[in-house]
Every structure is written in C-alpha cells, then in structure tokens.
Amino acid sequence: MMLHRILSGDFPRSRVLALALLVVFAGLALAPFLFPGARAINVAATICVFVVLVASYDLLLGYTGIVSFAHTMFYGIGAYGVGLSLYSVGPTWGAVFMGLTLSLMLSLALALLIGLFSLRVKAIFYAMITLAVASAFAVLASQLSDFTGGEDGRTFSVPEALRPGFRLVENEIFGTAINGKLLTYYLVFFSALALFLLLLRVVNSPFGRVLQAIRENDFRAEALGYRTVVYRTLANCLSAATATLAGALMALWLRYAGPQTTLSFTIMMDILLIVVIGGMGTLYGSVVGAALFLLAQNYLQALMKQASDGLAAVPLLANLLHPDRWLLWLGVLFVLSVYFFPTGIVGKLRSRK
Amino acid sequence: MSEAMLSLTGVHTHIGQYHILQGVDLTVPRGELTVLLGRNGAGKTTTLRTIMGLWHASRGALLFDGEDITRAATPHIACAGIAYVPENMGIFSDLTVRENLLLAARADEPNAARLEWIFGFFPALKKFWNQAAGTLSGGQKQMLAIARAIVEPRKLLLVDEPTKGLAPAIIQSLIVAFRELKAMETTILLVEQNFGFVKSLGDTVAVMDDGRIVHSGPMAGLAENRELQQKLLGLSLDTHQ
Amino acid sequence: MTTTTPAATADAELPRLRLDTPPLLVLPILALLALPLIGSFPTWVTLTVAGLAMGMMIFIMASGLTLVFGLMDVLNFGHGAFVSVGAFTATLVLLPMQGWMQADSVLLNLAALGLAVALAMLVTGLLGWAFERVVVMPVYGQHLKQILITMGGMIVAEQMIHVVWGPDQIPLPLPTSFRGAILVGDAAIEKYRLIAVAVGLIVFVAMFLILNRTKIGLLIRAGVENGEMVEALGYRIRRLFVGVFVAGSALAGLGGVLWGLYKETLTAAMGGDIMVLVFIVIIIGGLGSVGGCFIGALLVALVANYAGFLAPKIALVSNILLMVAILLWRPQGLYPVAKR
Ligand SMILES: Nc1ncnc2c1ncn2[C@@H]1O[C@H](COP(=O)(O)OP(=O)(O)OP(=O)(O)O)[C@@H](O)[C@H]1O
Numbered sequence: 001m002m003l004h005r006i007l008s009g010d011f012p013r014s015r016v017l018a019l020a021l022l023v024v025f026a027g028l029a030l031a032p033f034l035f036p037g038a039r040a041i042n043v044a045a046t047i048c049v050f051v052v053l054v055a056s057y058d059l060l061l062g063y064t065g066i067v068s069f070a071h072t073m074f075y076g077i078g079a080y081g082v083g084l085s086l087y088s089v090g091p092t093w094g095a096v097f098m099g100l101t102l103s104l105m106l107s108l109a110l111a112l113l114i115g116l117f118s119l120r121v122k123a124i125f126y127a128m129i130t131l132a133v134a135s136a137f138a139v140l141a142s143q144l145s146d147f148t149g150g151e152d153g154r155t156f157s158v159p160e161a162l163r164p165g166f167r168l169v170e171n172e173i174f175g176t177a178i179n180g181k182l183l184t185y186y187l188v189f190f191s192a193l194a195l196f197l198l199l200l201r202v203v204n205s206p207f208g209r210v211l212q213a214i215r216e217n218d219f220r221a222e223a224l225g226y227r228t229v230v231y232r233t234l235a236n237c238l239s240a241a242t243a244t245l246a247g248a249l250m251a252l253w254l255r256y257a258g259p260q261t262t263l264s265f266t267i268m269m270d271i272l273l274i275v276v277i278g279g280m281g282t283l284y285g286s287v288v289g290a291a292l293f294l295l296a297q298n299y300l301q302a303l304m305k306q307a308s309d310g311l312a313a314v315p316l317l318a319n320l321l322h323p324d325r326w327l328l329w330l331g332v333l334f335v336l337s338v339y340f341f342p343t344g345i346v347g348k349l350r351s352r353k
Numbered sequence: 354m355s356e357a358m359l360s361l362t363g364v365h366t367h368i369g370q371y372h373i374l375q376g377v378d379l380t381v382p383r384g385e386l387t388v389l390l391g392r393n394g395a396g397k398t399t400t401l402r403t404i405m406g407l408w409h410a411s412r413g414a415l416l417f418d419g420e421d422i423t424r425a426a427t428p429h430i431a432c433a434g435i436a437y438v439p440e441n442m443g444i445f446s447d448l449t450v451r452e453n454l455l456l457a458a459r460a461d462e463p464n465a466a467r468l469e470w471i472f473g474f475f476p477a478l479k480k481f482w483n484q485a486a487g488t489l490s491g492g493q494k495q496m497l498a499i500a501r502a503i504v505e506p507r508k509l510l511l512v513d514e515p516t517k518g519l520a521p522a523i524i525q526s527l528i529v530a531f532r533e534l535k536a537m538e539t540t541i542l543l544v545e546q547n548f549g550f551v552k553s554l555g556d557t558v559a560v561m562d563d564g565r566i567v568h569s570g571p572m573a574g575l576a577e578n579r580e581l582q583q584k585l586l587g588l589s590l591d592t593h594q
Numbered sequence: 595m596t597t598t599t600p601a602a603t604a605d606a607e608l609p610r611l612r613l614d615t616p617p618l619l620v621l622p623i624l625a626l627l628a629l630p631l632i633g634s635f636p637t638w639v640t641l642t643v644a645g646l647a648m649g650m651m652i653f654i655m656a657s658g659l660t661l662v663f664g665l666m667d668v669l670n671f672g673h674g675a676f677v678s679v680g681a682f683t684a685t686l687v688l689l690p691m692q693g694w695m696q697a698d699s700v701l702l703n704l705a706a707l708g709l710a711v712a713l714a715m716l717v718t719g720l721l722g723w724a725f726e727r728v729v730v731m732p733v734y735g736q737h738l739k740q741i742l743i744t745m746g747g748m749i750v751a752e753q754m755i756h757v758v759w760g761p762d763q764i765p766l767p768l769p770t771s772f773r774g775a776i777l778v779g780d781a782a783i784e785k786y787r788l789i790a791v792a793v794g795l796i797v798f799v800a801m802f803l804i805l806n807r808t809k810i811g812l813l814i815r816a817g818v819e820n821g822e823m824v825e826a827l828g829y830r831i832r833r834l835f836v837g838v839f840v841a842g843s844a845l846a847g848l849g850g851v852l853w854g855l856y857k858e859t860l861t862a863a864m865g866g867d868i869m870v871l872v873f874i875v876i877i878i879g880g881l882g883s884v885g886g887c888f889i890g891a892l893l894v895a896l897v898a899n900y901a902g903f904l905a906p907k908i909a910l911v912s913n914i915l916l917m918v919a920i921l922l923w924r925p926q927g928l929y930p931v932a933k934r
C-alpha cells in the first residue's frame with residue numbers, strides 16, 4: 001500500500017494519535033491559508049523545523065540511547081553555514097548550497113570526531129563531553145564577532161524567489177498572497193516532511209533495529225557481532241546531518257542566524273523537553289510534542305501573563321506564574337514525565353488503544 | 354550436632370531475563386565444611402551470591418541460623434554472620450593490606466592475637482602489611498581475601514574457588530588455613546573445581562549442574578567412588594591424583 | 595601505634611610508593627611553559643595565582659560530584675544548582691549584614707562571611723539530601739533517566755531561584771578587608787584570590803585526611819572501587835552514599851559562595867555555566883578520583899587564565915583542547931579509578 005511505503009510500515013497504532021497527526025499535518029500543510037497572521041505562520045514554520053530537529057534528536061536519545069547536549073551545535077552550524085554564506089557571498093542559490101555543503105561537512109566531521117572519542121565509553125561520558133564541546137562552540141560563535149556577528153548574529157538576504165516582495169502569481173488565492181514568504185514556507189514544510197519521512201525510514205530499517213538492540217543491551221548486541229561503536233557513530237552522524245539541515249531551513253525562514261535562535265542552551269532544553277514529553281523512541285512523538293510545545297510556548301505564555309497580573313497582590317504566586325517562569329513549569333512537567341510517563345504522550349496514547 | 358547452619362529450599366534466581374538457579378536445595382551442616390562442586394557455568398557463584406543477597410531469589414527460601422534471609426539486604430546478611438570471599442576476591446586494591454583487614458573487622462581494630470594466628474599460615478600478609486593491596490600477587494590477594502573473611506570469627510564462611518590460578522605451594526598454605534578453620538569448627542561452604550584440593554578437606558559435598566543440585570552426600574562417599582566422580586564431574590583419578 | 599601493627603616487618607619491607615607522578619608534573623611544566631609565552635614575570639605571577647584560586651574553587655565544586663559518581667555510578671547533572679543556591683543563600687546573610695561587611699575590621703568581615711558560608715552549606719546540604727531522596731534515588735542504575743532527571747531538577751532549581759530572588763542579577767561586593775591587592779615585588783596579587791587558595795587547600799587537606807585516615811574515608815574509597823564488596827562486609831553503602839551526596843552538595847554550596855564573591859555578581863545560571871568546567875575537570879581527573887579532580891581543576895583553571903591572557907577569544911576552547919590532549923595521553927583521565 002502507498003501509505004505503508006511512505007510511512008515505512010510504522011503506523012501510529014492508535015486512533016487518537018492518528019487523528020492528532022492528521023490534524024497537525026493538515027494544519028501545517030494549509031497553515032498559510034488557514035491562519036493568515038504573520039505570527040501564526042511563524043509558529044507553523046517553527047513547528048516544521050522543530051519536528052525535524054526533535055526527530056533527529058530522538059534518533060539518538062530514543063532509538064540509540066545516547067544523551068547528547070550538542071544537538072543545538074549542529075543545528076547552529078546549519079543555520080550559520082547558510083546564513084554566513086548568504087551574508088558574505090550574496091543572496092544566490094549557489095551561496096545557499098555552498099553554505100549547506102560546508103556546514104554539513106563540518107557537522108559530520110565534528111560528529112565523527114566526538115563519536116569516535118567518546119562513544120566507546122559510557123553514556124554519561126558522552127553527555128558530559130557534548131555539553132562541554134557545545135558550550136565551547138557557543139562561546140566561540142559569539143566571540144568571533146567579526147565573522148559571526150557575535151551576540152547580535154547576522155541578518156542576511158535570501159535568494160530572490162524567497163523574498164516577501166516576490167510574487168509568483170499576481171492575484172491572491174483564498175485571500176492569501178502567493179509571495180516569496182509563502183514559497184519559503186512551503187520549502188520549509190516539504191523539506192521537513194521529506195526529512196521526517198526519511199528518518200522514519202531509517203529507524204524502521206534493519207539499521208534502525210540494530211540501534212534499538214544496542215540501546216536495549218549493547219553487551220548482547222556486541223556479542224551478536226555488531227560493532228556497536230560503528231553503529232552509534234553512524235547514528236550520531238546521521239542525526240547531526242539532519243539537525244544541520246533543520247538549522248539551514250530555520251535560517252532561510254528567519255533570514256537571520258544568531259546564538260539565541262540556534263546555539264543557546266535553552267533550545268537544547270526545549271528539544272529535550274519535546275522529546276521526553278512527546279515520547280522517546282517514537283518519531284511521531286516529535287510531531288505531537290513539537291506542535292503542542294510550540295503552540296503552548298506561543299499562546300500559553302500570554303495566559304500565564306494574565307494570571308500573573310491578576311495575582312500581582314500575592315508576590316510569590318505572581319512570580320510563579322510570571323511568563324518568564326514558563327520554564328519552571330516545563331521543568332516540573334519534564335521531571336514528572338520522565339518518572340511517570342517515560343514513553344510520553346505517544347506511548348500513553350498507544351497503550352490506551 | 355549437625356543441624357543445618359544454612360539451608361536453601363527450592364531456590365530460583367533470575368539474572369535479568371535469564372533463569373539461572375532452577376530450584377536449588379542445599380544444606381550446610383553446622384561446624385562442617387561443605388564442598389560445592391560443578392562444571393563451569395553450573396551456577397555455583399550464583400548460589401553464593403544469592404545467599405549473600407547480591408542477587409535475590411525469585412522463589413524458594415533461605416534459612417540462616419534460624420533466620421529467614423530470603424529477602425534480606427546484603428549488609429544485613431553480612432552482619433548476621435556470613436563472610437564472603439568472592440570469585441574475583443573483591444580486594445580493595447587502593448587500600449593497604451592493613452586497611453583491607455580493618456574494614457573487615459567490626460571492632461575498631463582487628464584482634465592482635467587472631468592476626469598473629471592468621472599470619473601463621475599467611476606470612477606474606479605480615480610482610481606486606483602497609484603495602485597497597487593492588488600490588489600483591491594473585492596468591493597473596495587470595496590470602497588477603499580469606500584473611501578478611503576470618504579476621505573475626507563468623508558463623509559461616511562462603512569461599513568461591515580460592516585455588517583458581519594458584520601455584521601448588523600456595524594451595525598448600527590454603528589447605529593449612531582450612532584445616533585450622535576446621536579445627537575451630539567453623540562452618541564453611543567452599544566452591545571448588547579442583548577436586549584434589551577439596552577431597553581431603555570436605556565433610557559433605559554437593560554437586561551442581563544447570564542450576565540444580567544433582568548430588569549430595571558425605572565426601573567420603575564421592576571420594577571413594579570413581580564411577581560416581583566420572584559421572585558427576587567427568588574426572589578420572591589419573592589426571593587428578 | 596596499636597598493637598596490631600607488626601612494626602618490625604613494616605620497617606624491614608619498605609612499602610613501595612605507588613604514587614603516580616607524571617600527572618603531578620604536568621602542572622609545573624604547564625606553568626613554566628607559560629612563563630616565556632607571557633613574557634612578563636609579574637603578569638605571570640598574577641595569572642598563576644588567579645588560576646590557582648579559580649582552580650581551588652572549581653575543585654571545591656567538583657570534588658563532591660566526582661565522589662558521588664565513583665561511589666554509586668550516579669552523575670548528577672544538576673550539581674550546578676547547588677552552586678547557585680549556595681551563592682544566593684549567602685546573600686540572605688551578607689546583604690542584611692552590610693554593616694559587618696563594610697566595617698573596616700577583619701574579624702567582623704570574617705564573621706559575616708563565616709555565617710554566610712555556614713548557612714549556604716546547611717541549605718545546600720539539606721537540599722542535596724532532598725534531591726537525593728526525591729530525584730536521584732528512583733533512577734539508580736539507569737543512566738539515561740539520571741541524566742534527564744537531574745538536568746530537569748537543575749532547570750527547576752534555577753527557575754526557583756528566579757521565583758525567590760527575582761529575575762535580576764544580584765551584586766555581591768567583597769567585604770572591605772578582602773578587597774584590593776597586595777604587591778609582591780612587581781606582581782599584584784588580589785587578596786581574595788589568596789583566600790580562595792587557602793580555603794581550597796584546607797578543603798583538599800581535610801578531604802585527603804578523611805579519605806585516608808578515617809574508617810569512613812576508607813569505606814568511601816573502598817566503595818568507589820567495589821561497592822558490592824563493601825556491602826558484603828556488612829556496611830550499608832546507601833548511607834555512605836547519602837552522606838557523600840550531602841557533603842558534596844554542601845561543598846558545592848561553599849564553592850558557590852566563593853565563586854559568587856569572586857565574580858561579585860550572582861546569576862541563577864552561574865552554577866549551570868560553571869558545570870561545563872566542572873565536567874571537564876572530572877573527566878580530566880578520572881571519574882571518581884579526588885586527587886585527579888584536584889589536579890584537573892588546577893590545570894583547567896591555569897590553562898583558562900593563561901589562554902585568557904594570551905588568546906582571549908579561544909579561552910574556553912583551550913579547555914576542550916586540554917581535555918582532548920589529556921584523554922589522548924590517558925583515555926581514562928589522569929588517575930583512572932580501578933573498578934571491579
Ligand atoms: N551477570 C550475569 N548476567 C547474565 N548471566 C549471568 C550473569 N552471571 C552469571 N550468569 C550466567 O549464569 C550461569 C551460572 O553462572 P555462575 O557464575 O554461577 O557459574 P559457576 O558455576 O560459578 O561457573 P564457574 O565455575 O565458571 O565460576 C552461567 O550460565 C552464566 O552465564
């Protein structure tokens with residue numbers, strides 16, 4: 001069956017989940033027509049990118065059992081690669097591809113290096129080393145301000161066809177202008193879709209099953225003749241490359257690359273939260289998780305602000321509900337879900353059937 | 354008085370999803386030396402670890418000196434009076450010989466007279482008293498491991514393959530040590546592969562295979578019965594004098 | 595001595611010293627190599643003292659973490675939270691006691707600081723105890739969950755600091771008598787750095803004595819190598835572990851106070867930020883080794899200070915390079931801990 005091939009035989013296996021996925025898919029596919037506001041389309045594009053980013057992280061965490069804190073580094077490499085290339089060469093497609101190639105090469109080299117260095121040791125070792133390397137990279141990016149724009153980052157122009165001023169068709173369709181912004185959105189959307197389906201294929205391939213076997217019992221997998229280091233390193237590289245592409249998409253969408261939007265530790269935490277809350281070890285978790293998370297981040301915080309203002313008389317409580325304390329509640333949710341719902345939303349939905 | 358110091362009834366132990374012990378029945382009579390034999394992978398070490406509470410029995414019961422220790426935690430079992438010499442000896446290599454023995458003693462310092470008694474058959478320990486245990490030779494480590502278990506009198510001694518990889522001269526000093534312990538009526542459960550070593554030491558013997566006890570009885574019975582040895586241990590007396 | 599020591603033989607057979615010296619030499623070699631690069635002797639002295647001071651503070655923060663890991667195979671990614679909480683708790687004493695802090699009297703200054711440190715260590719110790727019970731205990735032996743949960747715990751703790759102390763950073767001026775520098779020859783050495791070095795040395799020596807001279811210390815060292823055997827000898831390693839966890843948290847709190855005074859401003863993220871260096875330190879030292887942690891901390895801090903002077907842009911990268919170099923030399927760190 002067609003769907004079977006597209007989804008690599010990995011079906012949602014839960015009616016509610018299938019429905020949720022369908023809603024997210026339809027919502028994202030038609031976002032420019034359904035939710036015309038600039039903010040809404042921005043949220044939709046971010047969701048697309050985050051689905052890929054989180055899914056590629058889940059390949060590591062959920063499928064391979066590796067905790068990495070360097071995922072934003074690869075994400076950032078992609079964003080900066082495309083961004084700096086467009087900035088210095090000028091807004092051509094050639095610059096986009098050059099940036100993409102260079103950043104992919106850098107990401108793969110780094111992933112390979114870190115992997116060979118530390119994947120043979122314990123999970124904890126890898127986590128620590130990636131944390132150190134990623135933070136050094138972030139500092140480096142903001143220090144080399146002549147090159148990267150430092151803390152301010154770089155704003156750049158994108159190729160003609162992706163600019164808001166560009167009109168593909170003169171008339172509006174369903175009240176939406178068919179302009180470069182829309183084209184960019186669909187570039188992001190379809191790239192994200194393709195990358196997601198590719199990842200789905202990977203985790204359901206024999207390679208993906210070996211990864212899962214390694215996660216369950218690496219000792220045994222090694223005894224069965226699989227070189228666990230090789231598999232882990234490959235997974236690491238694949239995940240890094242996908243994150244790099246996600247970063248590139250984000251840069252094209254924002255027409256900006258800077259530390260806050262790509263390299264910051266907050267984004268790393270967001271990824272972790274989405275993976276865990278959505279459900280580790282299932283790529284659909286990243287779809288549901290990213291959609292919920294970003295919607296909440298963009299719309300729930302407003303609600304918190306109201307509550308906080310309403311409670312201004314009670315200082316501590318007002319502080320607790322202040323929109324900046326959003327991360328506090330996420331953190332609590334995160335800890336609780338690691339304990340009580342280690343399989344996340346998707347796992348819950350699937351077990352309910 | 355040969356009532357049981359330790360008895361295992363129908364003990365099953367799982368390690369992860371593996372079912373290792375499959376109904377072990379074993380009795381260690383008070384004041385005697387019981388030998389546990391069996392080929393590699395039979396489950397001898399697992400039996401000792403289950404007694405120590407390092408694995409927990411999933412079924413069956415362990416009774417030690419009248420107390421049910423099936424669910425007890427390792428420190429509790431140790432304090433109840435069982436000393437354990439593991440297969441890998443469990444030496445603290447960072448600590449000196451003295452410090453290793455110090456930790457094994459419940460009192461603040463090991464009893465001097467008892468130490469002298471131990472030095473009597475393990476003189477190397479006295480010689481290397483303040484040396485890091487990690488620098489000792491394999492045989493000396495084994496001596497230290499056993500010394501640690503007997504630095505104070507305990508009700509029951511579990512010893513896992515003490516002769517593994519040791520030269521005959523050192524095995525001889527182990528025999529002396531076990532003789533001394535037997536003379537003091539210490540209850541011992543000794544796991545061995547080296548039948549020659551335990552033939553003269555053991556009072557009773559049990560043979561394990563595939564997670565079960567397949568034979569048990571007095572040592573004399575097995576020591577004299579070549580056919581039984583052949584059948585249970587696959588030994589012929591030509592290779593094991 | 596006690597009756598049990600066979601003195602005669604102990605003398606006759608001198609124990610071979612098993613001190614592993616090459617890692618000890620790295621430190622002076624590094625310092626000497628830096629001298630010609632920096633060029634000016636007074637600058638070098640200033641930088642070296644600054645490095646030593648920073649190293650001591652990092653050691654204080656890292657030592658508990660490495661012991662906890664060695665003993666129970668638990669790596670607390672939320673350790674940085676104790677650093678921040680310690681520093682912020684100290685403000686509860688130091689800010690109301692500005693009078694004593696600004697007084698021109700060493701005694702009053704010290705009293706205020708002592709109170710602050712005591713409170714900070716008490717609070718972080720208690721917090722460590724609660725953290726162990728609530729957050730760490732349910733995930734023993736599950737590394738993946740440990741990393742995630744302790745990281746989550748850290749986020750929550752950091753956010754709670756914001757809730758309690760507000761979102762802004764808090765200035766924390768040094769007490770009067772610790773401000774300024776003393777001149778040794780041409781080299782200016784800040785007084786506070788000397789104090790940090792002194793406190794670090796005291797902590798190191800105390801820890802060294804406890805680990806080598808007391809039964810508890812021996813048990814901790816034995817437990818790091820083979821926890822199962824410690825249990826089989828009749829000791830409850832869990833209690834030992836909780837004790838070490840609490841002590842390690844309290845030390846992180848102490849480190850936080852020292853670090854906060856060093857920076858003279860507090861942010862909720864300060865603990866999380868310093869964790870990067872702490873991790874590098876315990877990897878370099880060898881996971882579980884206190885001695886290695888000490889040397890690693892000094893190394894990292896010296897390199898950071900020298901590099902900060904010679905090539906400020908790559909100061910943090912220099913530590914990664916240092917780590918890579920050390921791991922190429924000794925893949926398990928400077929002092930690998932023997933594991934069963
Ligand atoms: N940690 C473990 N995980 C999985 N299986 C184990 C583990 N430890 C032991 N086993 C298995 O349990 C069985 C019994 O092992 P055990 O060590 O008790 O044998 P043994 O009789 O002591 O053998 P030997 O004489 O070689 O020491 C073996 O098949 C072994 O593979």
Ligand SMILES: [Mg+2]
Pocket residue numbers: 397398399440513
């Ligand atoms: Mg064995």
